[in-house]
Amino acid sequence: MFRKKDIIIYSLVLLLAGAAYIIPAAVRHAKPPASYVRVSIDGRIYAEYPIDEPLETVIDGYAGGSLKLVISDGRAYVESSSCPDKICVKHLPVSYTGECIICMPNRIVVEIISDETGQQIDAVS
Amino acid sequence: MNKSAKKARLIALLGIFTALAFILGFIESLIPPFTGIPGVKAGFANIVTMVVLYLPISFGTASAETDQRHGTSGLTPSLSGYLCALGISVVRVLLGGITYNGMSAMIYGLTGAVFSLSVMFLLARIRCFSVTAVSVAGGVTHNIAQLLLAVLMLGNAVIYYLPMLIISGLAAGLVIGLIAAVVIKRLVLIL
Known part of the structure:
Protein backbone atom coordinates (compact mmCIF):
# COMPACT_ATOMS: atom_id res chain seq x y z
CA MET A 1 0.00 0.00 0.00
CA PHE A 2 2.73 2.45 0.92
CA ARG A 3 6.38 2.65 0.06
CA LYS A 4 9.06 5.01 1.27
CA LYS A 5 9.48 6.86 -2.02
CA ASP A 6 5.74 7.62 -2.14
CA ILE A 7 6.57 10.60 0.00
CA ILE A 8 8.06 12.24 -3.12
CA ILE A 9 4.70 12.14 -4.91
CA TYR A 10 2.70 13.27 -1.89
CA SER A 11 4.99 16.20 -1.13
CA LEU A 12 5.08 17.23 -4.80
CA VAL A 13 1.28 17.25 -4.88
CA LEU A 14 1.03 19.34 -1.72
CA LEU A 15 3.70 21.72 -3.04
CA LEU A 16 1.72 22.08 -6.25
CA ALA A 17 -1.47 22.81 -4.29
CA GLY A 18 0.36 25.46 -2.28
CA ALA A 19 1.79 27.05 -5.41
CA ALA A 20 -1.61 27.00 -7.09
CA TYR A 21 -3.03 28.79 -4.07
CA ILE A 22 -0.31 31.42 -3.70
CA ILE A 23 0.68 32.29 -7.29
CA PRO A 24 -2.71 33.45 -8.68
CA ALA A 25 -3.33 35.41 -5.47
CA ALA A 26 0.09 37.06 -5.75
CA VAL A 27 -0.45 37.93 -9.40
CA ARG A 28 -3.84 39.37 -8.55
CA HIS A 29 -2.36 41.36 -5.69
CA ALA A 30 0.40 42.78 -7.89
CA LYS A 31 -2.08 44.02 -10.47
CA PRO A 32 -5.47 44.81 -8.98
CA PRO A 33 -8.30 45.08 -11.50
CA ALA A 34 -8.77 48.60 -12.79
CA SER A 35 -11.93 50.28 -11.53
CA TYR A 36 -13.69 53.29 -12.96
CA VAL A 37 -16.20 55.79 -11.72
CA ARG A 38 -19.01 55.98 -14.23
CA VAL A 39 -21.28 59.01 -14.20
CA SER A 40 -24.62 58.75 -15.96
CA ILE A 41 -27.10 61.58 -16.38
CA ASP A 42 -30.73 60.74 -17.08
CA GLY A 43 -29.73 57.17 -17.99
CA ARG A 44 -27.02 58.10 -20.48
CA ILE A 45 -23.33 57.58 -19.74
CA TYR A 46 -21.75 61.01 -19.26
CA ALA A 47 -18.16 60.18 -18.30
CA GLU A 48 -15.86 57.50 -16.84
CA TYR A 49 -12.99 58.44 -14.57
CA PRO A 50 -10.24 56.09 -13.34
CA ILE A 51 -10.69 55.67 -9.59
CA ASP A 52 -6.97 55.91 -8.76
CA GLU A 53 -6.56 59.45 -10.11
CA PRO A 54 -7.68 62.29 -7.79
CA LEU A 55 -10.32 64.49 -9.37
CA GLU A 56 -12.69 67.29 -8.53
CA THR A 57 -15.30 68.16 -11.09
CA VAL A 58 -18.66 69.85 -11.31
CA ILE A 59 -21.27 67.87 -13.22
CA ASP A 60 -24.32 69.57 -14.68
CA GLY A 61 -27.37 67.45 -14.06
CA TYR A 62 -30.96 67.45 -15.27
CA ALA A 63 -32.95 70.71 -15.32
CA GLY A 64 -30.12 73.10 -14.45
CA GLY A 65 -28.93 71.39 -11.26
CA SER A 66 -25.32 70.44 -10.61
CA LEU A 67 -23.17 68.50 -8.15
CA LYS A 68 -19.50 68.41 -7.27
CA LEU A 69 -17.92 64.94 -7.59
CA VAL A 70 -14.63 64.23 -5.79
CA ILE A 71 -12.40 61.21 -6.37
CA SER A 72 -9.52 60.71 -3.93
CA ASP A 73 -7.73 57.76 -2.28
CA GLY A 74 -9.54 55.34 -4.58
CA ARG A 75 -12.96 56.49 -3.38
CA ALA A 76 -15.61 58.67 -4.92
CA TYR A 77 -18.13 60.92 -3.16
CA VAL A 78 -20.36 63.90 -3.81
CA GLU A 79 -19.06 66.94 -1.99
CA SER A 80 -21.91 69.33 -2.68
CA SER A 81 -25.05 69.41 -4.72
CA SER A 82 -27.76 71.80 -5.78
CA CYS A 83 -30.52 69.35 -4.96
CA PRO A 84 -32.90 70.05 -2.03
CA ASP A 85 -32.58 66.79 -0.03
CA LYS A 86 -28.75 66.29 -0.22
CA ILE A 87 -29.06 62.52 -0.01
CA CYS A 88 -26.17 62.17 -2.45
CA VAL A 89 -23.94 64.36 -0.27
CA LYS A 90 -24.78 62.36 2.87
CA HIS A 91 -23.98 59.09 1.09
CA LEU A 92 -20.72 57.51 2.25
CA PRO A 93 -17.84 57.37 -0.26
CA VAL A 94 -18.03 54.44 -2.69
CA SER A 95 -15.05 52.33 -3.77
CA TYR A 96 -16.16 48.75 -4.47
CA THR A 97 -17.46 47.50 -7.81
CA GLY A 98 -21.23 47.82 -7.99
CA GLU A 99 -21.56 50.54 -5.34
CA CYS A 100 -23.27 53.70 -6.45
CA ILE A 101 -24.45 57.14 -5.35
CA ILE A 102 -27.70 58.33 -6.84
CA CYS A 103 -28.96 61.90 -6.93
CA MET A 104 -32.58 61.75 -8.01
CA PRO A 105 -33.30 65.49 -8.46
CA ASN A 106 -30.26 65.84 -10.73
CA ARG A 107 -30.86 62.42 -12.29
CA ILE A 108 -27.16 61.63 -11.80
CA VAL A 109 -25.85 58.14 -11.02
CA VAL A 110 -22.25 57.71 -9.85
CA GLU A 111 -21.32 54.07 -10.13
CA ILE A 112 -18.14 52.00 -9.60
CA ILE A 113 -17.46 49.64 -12.47
CA SER A 114 -14.61 47.21 -13.00
CA ASP A 115 -12.66 45.69 -15.88
CA GLU A 116 -13.32 42.24 -14.55
CA THR A 117 -17.08 42.48 -14.34
CA GLY A 118 -17.48 40.46 -17.52
CA GLN A 119 -15.12 37.72 -16.38
CA GLN A 120 -17.01 36.06 -13.61
CA ILE A 121 -17.03 32.34 -13.03
CA ASP A 122 -20.17 30.51 -13.95
CA ALA A 123 -20.89 26.82 -14.07
CA VAL A 124 -21.10 25.15 -17.45
CA SER A 125 -22.57 21.70 -17.71
CA MET B 1 -3.42 -21.76 -23.81
CA ASN B 2 -3.22 -21.43 -27.56
CA LYS B 3 -3.32 -18.13 -29.35
CA SER B 4 -7.05 -17.92 -30.08
CA ALA B 5 -8.01 -18.97 -26.57
CA LYS B 6 -5.75 -16.21 -25.21
CA LYS B 7 -7.40 -13.72 -27.52
CA ALA B 8 -10.90 -14.80 -26.46
CA ARG B 9 -9.89 -14.53 -22.80
CA LEU B 10 -8.56 -11.01 -23.33
CA ILE B 11 -11.70 -9.89 -25.17
CA ALA B 12 -13.93 -11.34 -22.44
CA LEU B 13 -11.87 -9.65 -19.72
CA LEU B 14 -11.95 -6.28 -21.46
CA GLY B 15 -15.72 -6.58 -21.92
CA ILE B 16 -16.25 -7.38 -18.25
CA PHE B 17 -14.04 -4.53 -17.10
CA THR B 18 -15.67 -2.04 -19.48
CA ALA B 19 -19.12 -3.02 -18.24
CA LEU B 20 -17.96 -2.76 -14.63
CA ALA B 21 -16.45 0.69 -15.18
CA PHE B 22 -19.62 1.85 -16.95
CA ILE B 23 -21.83 0.63 -14.09
CA LEU B 24 -19.59 2.19 -11.41
CA GLY B 25 -19.72 5.48 -13.28
CA PHE B 26 -23.49 5.26 -13.55
CA ILE B 27 -23.93 4.52 -9.85
CA GLU B 28 -21.72 7.46 -9.00
CA SER B 29 -23.78 9.75 -11.24
CA LEU B 30 -26.81 8.89 -9.08
CA ILE B 31 -25.09 10.13 -5.92
CA PRO B 32 -25.84 13.84 -5.50
CA PRO B 33 -22.72 16.04 -5.46
CA PHE B 34 -21.92 16.65 -1.82
CA THR B 35 -19.24 19.33 -2.17
CA GLY B 36 -20.98 21.94 -4.28
CA ILE B 37 -17.86 22.39 -6.42
CA PRO B 38 -18.29 21.14 -9.98
CA GLY B 39 -15.83 18.40 -10.88
CA VAL B 40 -15.17 17.21 -7.35
CA LYS B 41 -16.03 13.53 -7.06
CA ALA B 42 -14.34 10.26 -6.23
CA GLY B 43 -14.48 8.65 -9.67
CA PHE B 44 -15.09 5.04 -8.68
CA ALA B 45 -14.89 3.93 -12.31
CA ASN B 46 -11.18 4.64 -12.07
CA ILE B 47 -10.77 1.67 -9.73
CA VAL B 48 -11.29 -0.47 -12.84
CA THR B 49 -8.78 1.62 -14.80
CA MET B 50 -6.16 1.21 -12.08
CA VAL B 51 -6.75 -2.52 -11.81
CA VAL B 52 -6.51 -3.09 -15.56
CA LEU B 53 -3.36 -0.95 -15.74
CA TYR B 54 -1.62 -3.16 -13.21
CA LEU B 55 -2.96 -6.56 -14.21
CA PRO B 56 -0.67 -8.85 -16.19
CA ILE B 57 -2.63 -8.48 -19.42
CA SER B 58 -0.97 -8.92 -22.76
CA PHE B 59 -1.85 -9.02 -26.39
CA GLY B 60 0.11 -9.60 -29.58
CA THR B 61 3.56 -11.03 -29.13
CA ALA B 62 4.47 -9.00 -26.06
CA SER B 63 4.80 -11.25 -23.05
CA ALA B 64 3.17 -10.18 -19.84
CA GLU B 65 5.63 -9.11 -17.22
CA THR B 66 4.16 -11.49 -14.71
CA ASP B 67 7.47 -12.68 -13.40
CA GLN B 68 8.02 -9.60 -11.29
CA ARG B 69 5.33 -10.33 -8.77
CA HIS B 70 6.57 -9.24 -5.40
CA GLY B 71 3.25 -8.34 -3.90
CA THR B 72 1.31 -5.39 -5.21
CA SER B 73 4.11 -2.91 -4.98
CA GLY B 74 6.48 -4.89 -7.15
CA LEU B 75 4.01 -5.27 -10.02
CA THR B 76 4.84 -3.16 -13.04
CA PRO B 77 2.27 -2.38 -15.72
CA SER B 78 3.06 -3.48 -19.26
CA LEU B 79 2.47 -1.38 -22.36
CA SER B 80 -0.41 -3.74 -23.14
CA GLY B 81 -1.93 -3.04 -19.74
CA TYR B 82 -1.66 0.68 -20.42
CA LEU B 83 -3.33 0.40 -23.82
CA CYS B 84 -6.11 -1.83 -22.41
CA ALA B 85 -6.74 0.60 -19.54
CA LEU B 86 -6.75 3.52 -21.97
CA GLY B 87 -9.21 1.70 -24.25
CA ILE B 88 -11.53 0.87 -21.37
CA SER B 89 -11.42 4.46 -20.05
CA VAL B 90 -12.16 5.96 -23.46
CA VAL B 91 -15.04 3.57 -24.15
CA ARG B 92 -16.42 4.11 -20.65
CA VAL B 93 -16.29 7.91 -20.95
CA LEU B 94 -17.88 7.84 -24.42
CA LEU B 95 -20.67 5.53 -23.24
CA GLY B 96 -21.18 7.60 -20.08
CA GLY B 97 -21.24 10.78 -22.15
CA ILE B 98 -24.02 9.61 -24.45
CA THR B 99 -26.09 7.98 -21.71
CA TYR B 100 -25.98 9.74 -18.33
CA ASN B 101 -23.18 12.33 -18.08
CA GLY B 102 -23.77 14.67 -21.00
CA MET B 103 -21.52 15.87 -23.78
CA SER B 104 -19.46 18.49 -21.98
CA ALA B 105 -18.64 16.03 -19.20
CA MET B 106 -17.54 13.64 -21.92
CA ILE B 107 -14.98 16.06 -23.35
CA TYR B 108 -13.59 16.84 -19.89
CA GLY B 109 -13.61 13.16 -18.99
CA LEU B 110 -11.62 12.17 -22.09
CA THR B 111 -8.98 14.83 -21.43
CA GLY B 112 -8.63 13.79 -17.81
CA ALA B 113 -8.53 10.08 -18.62
CA VAL B 114 -5.83 10.32 -21.29
CA PHE B 115 -3.52 12.58 -19.29
CA SER B 116 -3.90 10.85 -15.93
CA LEU B 117 -3.44 7.37 -17.37
CA SER B 118 -0.30 8.41 -19.21
CA VAL B 119 1.21 9.98 -16.09
CA MET B 120 0.26 6.94 -13.99
CA PHE B 121 1.80 4.55 -16.52
CA LEU B 122 5.08 6.46 -16.61
CA LEU B 123 5.27 6.74 -12.81
CA ALA B 124 4.41 3.07 -12.37
CA ARG B 125 7.16 2.09 -14.80
CA ILE B 126 9.74 3.76 -12.54
CA ARG B 127 8.83 1.05 -10.00
CA CYS B 128 9.58 3.26 -7.00
CA PHE B 129 6.01 4.08 -6.07
CA SER B 130 3.10 2.15 -4.59
CA VAL B 131 -0.24 1.74 -6.35
CA THR B 132 -1.74 4.29 -3.93
CA ALA B 133 0.84 6.97 -4.70
CA VAL B 134 0.52 6.38 -8.44
CA SER B 135 -3.24 6.71 -8.08
CA VAL B 136 -2.84 10.01 -6.21
CA ALA B 137 -0.63 11.35 -9.00
CA GLY B 138 -3.25 10.19 -11.50
CA GLY B 139 -6.10 11.84 -9.64
CA VAL B 140 -4.26 15.14 -9.40
CA THR B 141 -3.22 15.00 -13.07
CA HIS B 142 -6.80 14.23 -14.02
CA ASN B 143 -8.07 17.37 -12.30
CA ILE B 144 -5.26 19.61 -13.54
CA ALA B 145 -5.79 18.50 -17.14
CA GLN B 146 -9.51 19.17 -16.86
CA LEU B 147 -8.91 22.57 -15.35
CA LEU B 148 -6.49 23.54 -18.12
CA LEU B 149 -9.17 22.56 -20.64
CA ALA B 150 -11.64 24.69 -18.69
CA VAL B 151 -9.20 27.62 -18.86
CA LEU B 152 -9.06 27.20 -22.65
CA MET B 153 -12.83 27.06 -22.91
CA LEU B 154 -14.01 29.49 -20.20
CA GLY B 155 -11.15 31.92 -19.61
CA ASN B 156 -8.56 32.53 -16.91
CA LYS B 185 -3.51 -8.01 -4.84
CA ARG B 186 -6.44 -10.45 -4.98
CA LEU B 187 -7.04 -10.44 -8.74
CA VAL B 188 -3.41 -11.06 -9.65
CA LEU B 189 -3.69 -14.47 -7.98
CA ILE B 190 -6.65 -15.64 -10.06
CA LEU B 191 -6.18 -13.96 -13.44
Missing part, protein backbone atom coordinates in the same frame (compact mmCIF):
# COMPACT_ATOMS: atom_id res chain seq x y z
CA ALA B 157 -10.92 33.11 -13.99
CA VAL B 158 -11.40 29.37 -13.35
CA ILE B 159 -7.71 29.04 -12.40
CA TYR B 160 -8.78 29.93 -8.84
CA TYR B 161 -10.32 26.45 -8.63
CA LEU B 162 -6.89 24.85 -8.99
CA PRO B 163 -5.92 24.43 -5.30
CA MET B 164 -9.31 22.96 -4.48
CA LEU B 165 -9.10 20.60 -7.43
CA ILE B 166 -5.58 19.46 -6.54
CA ILE B 167 -6.63 18.66 -2.98
CA SER B 168 -9.76 16.86 -4.17
CA GLY B 169 -7.66 14.92 -6.69
CA LEU B 170 -5.37 13.93 -3.84
CA ALA B 171 -8.27 12.70 -1.73
CA ALA B 172 -9.98 10.87 -4.58
CA GLY B 173 -6.69 9.31 -5.71
CA LEU B 174 -5.99 8.13 -2.19
CA VAL B 175 -9.38 6.41 -1.85
CA ILE B 176 -9.26 4.90 -5.34
CA GLY B 177 -5.63 3.85 -4.89
CA LEU B 178 -6.26 2.08 -1.58
CA ILE B 179 -9.23 0.16 -3.01
CA ALA B 180 -7.39 -0.66 -6.23
CA ALA B 181 -4.33 -1.92 -4.34
CA VAL B 182 -6.48 -4.39 -2.41
CA VAL B 183 -8.32 -5.53 -5.54
CA ILE B 184 -5.12 -5.93 -7.56
Whole structure:
Protein backbone atom coordinates (compact mmCIF):
# COMPACT_ATOMS: atom_id res chain seq x y z
CA MET A 1 0.00 0.00 0.00
CA PHE A 2 2.73 2.45 0.92
CA ARG A 3 6.38 2.65 0.06
CA LYS A 4 9.06 5.01 1.27
CA LYS A 5 9.48 6.86 -2.02
CA ASP A 6 5.74 7.62 -2.14
CA ILE A 7 6.57 10.60 0.00
CA ILE A 8 8.06 12.24 -3.12
CA ILE A 9 4.70 12.14 -4.91
CA TYR A 10 2.70 13.27 -1.89
CA SER A 11 4.99 16.20 -1.13
CA LEU A 12 5.08 17.23 -4.80
CA VAL A 13 1.28 17.25 -4.88
CA LEU A 14 1.03 19.34 -1.72
CA LEU A 15 3.70 21.72 -3.04
CA LEU A 16 1.72 22.08 -6.25
CA ALA A 17 -1.47 22.81 -4.29
CA GLY A 18 0.36 25.46 -2.28
CA ALA A 19 1.79 27.05 -5.41
CA ALA A 20 -1.61 27.00 -7.09
CA TYR A 21 -3.03 28.79 -4.07
CA ILE A 22 -0.31 31.42 -3.70
CA ILE A 23 0.68 32.29 -7.29
CA PRO A 24 -2.71 33.45 -8.68
CA ALA A 25 -3.33 35.41 -5.47
CA ALA A 26 0.09 37.06 -5.75
CA VAL A 27 -0.45 37.93 -9.40
CA ARG A 28 -3.84 39.37 -8.55
CA HIS A 29 -2.36 41.36 -5.69
CA ALA A 30 0.40 42.78 -7.89
CA LYS A 31 -2.08 44.02 -10.47
CA PRO A 32 -5.47 44.81 -8.98
CA PRO A 33 -8.30 45.08 -11.50
CA ALA A 34 -8.77 48.60 -12.79
CA SER A 35 -11.93 50.28 -11.53
CA TYR A 36 -13.69 53.29 -12.96
CA VAL A 37 -16.20 55.79 -11.72
CA ARG A 38 -19.01 55.98 -14.23
CA VAL A 39 -21.28 59.01 -14.20
CA SER A 40 -24.62 58.75 -15.96
CA ILE A 41 -27.10 61.58 -16.38
CA ASP A 42 -30.73 60.74 -17.08
CA GLY A 43 -29.73 57.17 -17.99
CA ARG A 44 -27.02 58.10 -20.48
CA ILE A 45 -23.33 57.58 -19.74
CA TYR A 46 -21.75 61.01 -19.26
CA ALA A 47 -18.16 60.18 -18.30
CA GLU A 48 -15.86 57.50 -16.84
CA TYR A 49 -12.99 58.44 -14.57
CA PRO A 50 -10.24 56.09 -13.34
CA ILE A 51 -10.69 55.67 -9.59
CA ASP A 52 -6.97 55.91 -8.76
CA GLU A 53 -6.56 59.45 -10.11
CA PRO A 54 -7.68 62.29 -7.79
CA LEU A 55 -10.32 64.49 -9.37
CA GLU A 56 -12.69 67.29 -8.53
CA THR A 57 -15.30 68.16 -11.09
CA VAL A 58 -18.66 69.85 -11.31
CA ILE A 59 -21.27 67.87 -13.22
CA ASP A 60 -24.32 69.57 -14.68
CA GLY A 61 -27.37 67.45 -14.06
CA TYR A 62 -30.96 67.45 -15.27
CA ALA A 63 -32.95 70.71 -15.32
CA GLY A 64 -30.12 73.10 -14.45
CA GLY A 65 -28.93 71.39 -11.26
CA SER A 66 -25.32 70.44 -10.61
CA LEU A 67 -23.17 68.50 -8.15
CA LYS A 68 -19.50 68.41 -7.27
CA LEU A 69 -17.92 64.94 -7.59
CA VAL A 70 -14.63 64.23 -5.79
CA ILE A 71 -12.40 61.21 -6.37
CA SER A 72 -9.52 60.71 -3.93
CA ASP A 73 -7.73 57.76 -2.28
CA GLY A 74 -9.54 55.34 -4.58
CA ARG A 75 -12.96 56.49 -3.38
CA ALA A 76 -15.61 58.67 -4.92
CA TYR A 77 -18.13 60.92 -3.16
CA VAL A 78 -20.36 63.90 -3.81
CA GLU A 79 -19.06 66.94 -1.99
CA SER A 80 -21.91 69.33 -2.68
CA SER A 81 -25.05 69.41 -4.72
CA SER A 82 -27.76 71.80 -5.78
CA CYS A 83 -30.52 69.35 -4.96
CA PRO A 84 -32.90 70.05 -2.03
CA ASP A 85 -32.58 66.79 -0.03
CA LYS A 86 -28.75 66.29 -0.22
CA ILE A 87 -29.06 62.52 -0.01
CA CYS A 88 -26.17 62.17 -2.45
CA VAL A 89 -23.94 64.36 -0.27
CA LYS A 90 -24.78 62.36 2.87
CA HIS A 91 -23.98 59.09 1.09
CA LEU A 92 -20.72 57.51 2.25
CA PRO A 93 -17.84 57.37 -0.26
CA VAL A 94 -18.03 54.44 -2.69
CA SER A 95 -15.05 52.33 -3.77
CA TYR A 96 -16.16 48.75 -4.47
CA THR A 97 -17.46 47.50 -7.81
CA GLY A 98 -21.23 47.82 -7.99
CA GLU A 99 -21.56 50.54 -5.34
CA CYS A 100 -23.27 53.70 -6.45
CA ILE A 101 -24.45 57.14 -5.35
CA ILE A 102 -27.70 58.33 -6.84
CA CYS A 103 -28.96 61.90 -6.93
CA MET A 104 -32.58 61.75 -8.01
CA PRO A 105 -33.30 65.49 -8.46
CA ASN A 106 -30.26 65.84 -10.73
CA ARG A 107 -30.86 62.42 -12.29
CA ILE A 108 -27.16 61.63 -11.80
CA VAL A 109 -25.85 58.14 -11.02
CA VAL A 110 -22.25 57.71 -9.85
CA GLU A 111 -21.32 54.07 -10.13
CA ILE A 112 -18.14 52.00 -9.60
CA ILE A 113 -17.46 49.64 -12.47
CA SER A 114 -14.61 47.21 -13.00
CA ASP A 115 -12.66 45.69 -15.88
CA GLU A 116 -13.32 42.24 -14.55
CA THR A 117 -17.08 42.48 -14.34
CA GLY A 118 -17.48 40.46 -17.52
CA GLN A 119 -15.12 37.72 -16.38
CA GLN A 120 -17.01 36.06 -13.61
CA ILE A 121 -17.03 32.34 -13.03
CA ASP A 122 -20.17 30.51 -13.95
CA ALA A 123 -20.89 26.82 -14.07
CA VAL A 124 -21.10 25.15 -17.45
CA SER A 125 -22.57 21.70 -17.71
CA MET B 1 -3.42 -21.76 -23.81
CA ASN B 2 -3.22 -21.43 -27.56
CA LYS B 3 -3.32 -18.13 -29.35
CA SER B 4 -7.05 -17.92 -30.08
CA ALA B 5 -8.01 -18.97 -26.57
CA LYS B 6 -5.75 -16.21 -25.21
CA LYS B 7 -7.40 -13.72 -27.52
CA ALA B 8 -10.90 -14.80 -26.46
CA ARG B 9 -9.89 -14.53 -22.80
CA LEU B 10 -8.56 -11.01 -23.33
CA ILE B 11 -11.70 -9.89 -25.17
CA ALA B 12 -13.93 -11.34 -22.44
CA LEU B 13 -11.87 -9.65 -19.72
CA LEU B 14 -11.95 -6.28 -21.46
CA GLY B 15 -15.72 -6.58 -21.92
CA ILE B 16 -16.25 -7.38 -18.25
CA PHE B 17 -14.04 -4.53 -17.10
CA THR B 18 -15.67 -2.04 -19.48
CA ALA B 19 -19.12 -3.02 -18.24
CA LEU B 20 -17.96 -2.76 -14.63
CA ALA B 21 -16.45 0.69 -15.18
CA PHE B 22 -19.62 1.85 -16.95
CA ILE B 23 -21.83 0.63 -14.09
CA LEU B 24 -19.59 2.19 -11.41
CA GLY B 25 -19.72 5.48 -13.28
CA PHE B 26 -23.49 5.26 -13.55
CA ILE B 27 -23.93 4.52 -9.85
CA GLU B 28 -21.72 7.46 -9.00
CA SER B 29 -23.78 9.75 -11.24
CA LEU B 30 -26.81 8.89 -9.08
CA ILE B 31 -25.09 10.13 -5.92
CA PRO B 32 -25.84 13.84 -5.50
CA PRO B 33 -22.72 16.04 -5.46
CA PHE B 34 -21.92 16.65 -1.82
CA THR B 35 -19.24 19.33 -2.17
CA GLY B 36 -20.98 21.94 -4.28
CA ILE B 37 -17.86 22.39 -6.42
CA PRO B 38 -18.29 21.14 -9.98
CA GLY B 39 -15.83 18.40 -10.88
CA VAL B 40 -15.17 17.21 -7.35
CA LYS B 41 -16.03 13.53 -7.06
CA ALA B 42 -14.34 10.26 -6.23
CA GLY B 43 -14.48 8.65 -9.67
CA PHE B 44 -15.09 5.04 -8.68
CA ALA B 45 -14.89 3.93 -12.31
CA ASN B 46 -11.18 4.64 -12.07
CA ILE B 47 -10.77 1.67 -9.73
CA VAL B 48 -11.29 -0.47 -12.84
CA THR B 49 -8.78 1.62 -14.80
CA MET B 50 -6.16 1.21 -12.08
CA VAL B 51 -6.75 -2.52 -11.81
CA VAL B 52 -6.51 -3.09 -15.56
CA LEU B 53 -3.36 -0.95 -15.74
CA TYR B 54 -1.62 -3.16 -13.21
CA LEU B 55 -2.96 -6.56 -14.21
CA PRO B 56 -0.67 -8.85 -16.19
CA ILE B 57 -2.63 -8.48 -19.42
CA SER B 58 -0.97 -8.92 -22.76
CA PHE B 59 -1.85 -9.02 -26.39
CA GLY B 60 0.11 -9.60 -29.58
CA THR B 61 3.56 -11.03 -29.13
CA ALA B 62 4.47 -9.00 -26.06
CA SER B 63 4.80 -11.25 -23.05
CA ALA B 64 3.17 -10.18 -19.84
CA GLU B 65 5.63 -9.11 -17.22
CA THR B 66 4.16 -11.49 -14.71
CA ASP B 67 7.47 -12.68 -13.40
CA GLN B 68 8.02 -9.60 -11.29
CA ARG B 69 5.33 -10.33 -8.77
CA HIS B 70 6.57 -9.24 -5.40
CA GLY B 71 3.25 -8.34 -3.90
CA THR B 72 1.31 -5.39 -5.21
CA SER B 73 4.11 -2.91 -4.98
CA GLY B 74 6.48 -4.89 -7.15
CA LEU B 75 4.01 -5.27 -10.02
CA THR B 76 4.84 -3.16 -13.04
CA PRO B 77 2.27 -2.38 -15.72
CA SER B 78 3.06 -3.48 -19.26
CA LEU B 79 2.47 -1.38 -22.36
CA SER B 80 -0.41 -3.74 -23.14
CA GLY B 81 -1.93 -3.04 -19.74
CA TYR B 82 -1.66 0.68 -20.42
CA LEU B 83 -3.33 0.40 -23.82
CA CYS B 84 -6.11 -1.83 -22.41
CA ALA B 85 -6.74 0.60 -19.54
CA LEU B 86 -6.75 3.52 -21.97
CA GLY B 87 -9.21 1.70 -24.25
CA ILE B 88 -11.53 0.87 -21.37
CA SER B 89 -11.42 4.46 -20.05
CA VAL B 90 -12.16 5.96 -23.46
CA VAL B 91 -15.04 3.57 -24.15
CA ARG B 92 -16.42 4.11 -20.65
CA VAL B 93 -16.29 7.91 -20.95
CA LEU B 94 -17.88 7.84 -24.42
CA LEU B 95 -20.67 5.53 -23.24
CA GLY B 96 -21.18 7.60 -20.08
CA GLY B 97 -21.24 10.78 -22.15
CA ILE B 98 -24.02 9.61 -24.45
CA THR B 99 -26.09 7.98 -21.71
CA TYR B 100 -25.98 9.74 -18.33
CA ASN B 101 -23.18 12.33 -18.08
CA GLY B 102 -23.77 14.67 -21.00
CA MET B 103 -21.52 15.87 -23.78
CA SER B 104 -19.46 18.49 -21.98
CA ALA B 105 -18.64 16.03 -19.20
CA MET B 106 -17.54 13.64 -21.92
CA ILE B 107 -14.98 16.06 -23.35
CA TYR B 108 -13.59 16.84 -19.89
CA GLY B 109 -13.61 13.16 -18.99
CA LEU B 110 -11.62 12.17 -22.09
CA THR B 111 -8.98 14.83 -21.43
CA GLY B 112 -8.63 13.79 -17.81
CA ALA B 113 -8.53 10.08 -18.62
CA VAL B 114 -5.83 10.32 -21.29
CA PHE B 115 -3.52 12.58 -19.29
CA SER B 116 -3.90 10.85 -15.93
CA LEU B 117 -3.44 7.37 -17.37
CA SER B 118 -0.30 8.41 -19.21
CA VAL B 119 1.21 9.98 -16.09
CA MET B 120 0.26 6.94 -13.99
CA PHE B 121 1.80 4.55 -16.52
CA LEU B 122 5.08 6.46 -16.61
CA LEU B 123 5.27 6.74 -12.81
CA ALA B 124 4.41 3.07 -12.37
CA ARG B 125 7.16 2.09 -14.80
CA ILE B 126 9.74 3.76 -12.54
CA ARG B 127 8.83 1.05 -10.00
CA CYS B 128 9.58 3.26 -7.00
CA PHE B 129 6.01 4.08 -6.07
CA SER B 130 3.10 2.15 -4.59
CA VAL B 131 -0.24 1.74 -6.35
CA THR B 132 -1.74 4.29 -3.93
CA ALA B 133 0.84 6.97 -4.70
CA VAL B 134 0.52 6.38 -8.44
CA SER B 135 -3.24 6.71 -8.08
CA VAL B 136 -2.84 10.01 -6.21
CA ALA B 137 -0.63 11.35 -9.00
CA GLY B 138 -3.25 10.19 -11.50
CA GLY B 139 -6.10 11.84 -9.64
CA VAL B 140 -4.26 15.14 -9.40
CA THR B 141 -3.22 15.00 -13.07
CA HIS B 142 -6.80 14.23 -14.02
CA ASN B 143 -8.07 17.37 -12.30
CA ILE B 144 -5.26 19.61 -13.54
CA ALA B 145 -5.79 18.50 -17.14
CA GLN B 146 -9.51 19.17 -16.86
CA LEU B 147 -8.91 22.57 -15.35
CA LEU B 148 -6.49 23.54 -18.12
CA LEU B 149 -9.17 22.56 -20.64
CA ALA B 150 -11.64 24.69 -18.69
CA VAL B 151 -9.20 27.62 -18.86
CA LEU B 152 -9.06 27.20 -22.65
CA MET B 153 -12.83 27.06 -22.91
CA LEU B 154 -14.01 29.49 -20.20
CA GLY B 155 -11.15 31.92 -19.61
CA ASN B 156 -8.56 32.53 -16.91
CA ALA B 157 -10.92 33.11 -13.99
CA VAL B 158 -11.40 29.37 -13.35
CA ILE B 159 -7.71 29.04 -12.40
CA TYR B 160 -8.78 29.93 -8.84
CA TYR B 161 -10.32 26.45 -8.63
CA LEU B 162 -6.89 24.85 -8.99
CA PRO B 163 -5.92 24.43 -5.30
CA MET B 164 -9.31 22.96 -4.48
CA LEU B 165 -9.10 20.60 -7.43
CA ILE B 166 -5.58 19.46 -6.54
CA ILE B 167 -6.63 18.66 -2.98
CA SER B 168 -9.76 16.86 -4.17
CA GLY B 169 -7.66 14.92 -6.69
CA LEU B 170 -5.37 13.93 -3.84
CA ALA B 171 -8.27 12.70 -1.73
CA ALA B 172 -9.98 10.87 -4.58
CA GLY B 173 -6.69 9.31 -5.71
CA LEU B 174 -5.99 8.13 -2.19
CA VAL B 175 -9.38 6.41 -1.85
CA ILE B 176 -9.26 4.90 -5.34
CA GLY B 177 -5.63 3.85 -4.89
CA LEU B 178 -6.26 2.08 -1.58
CA ILE B 179 -9.23 0.16 -3.01
CA ALA B 180 -7.39 -0.66 -6.23
CA ALA B 181 -4.33 -1.92 -4.34
CA VAL B 182 -6.48 -4.39 -2.41
CA VAL B 183 -8.32 -5.53 -5.54
CA ILE B 184 -5.12 -5.93 -7.56
CA LYS B 185 -3.51 -8.01 -4.84
CA ARG B 186 -6.44 -10.45 -4.98
CA LEU B 187 -7.04 -10.44 -8.74
CA VAL B 188 -3.41 -11.06 -9.65
CA LEU B 189 -3.69 -14.47 -7.98
CA ILE B 190 -6.65 -15.64 -10.06
CA LEU B 191 -6.18 -13.96 -13.44
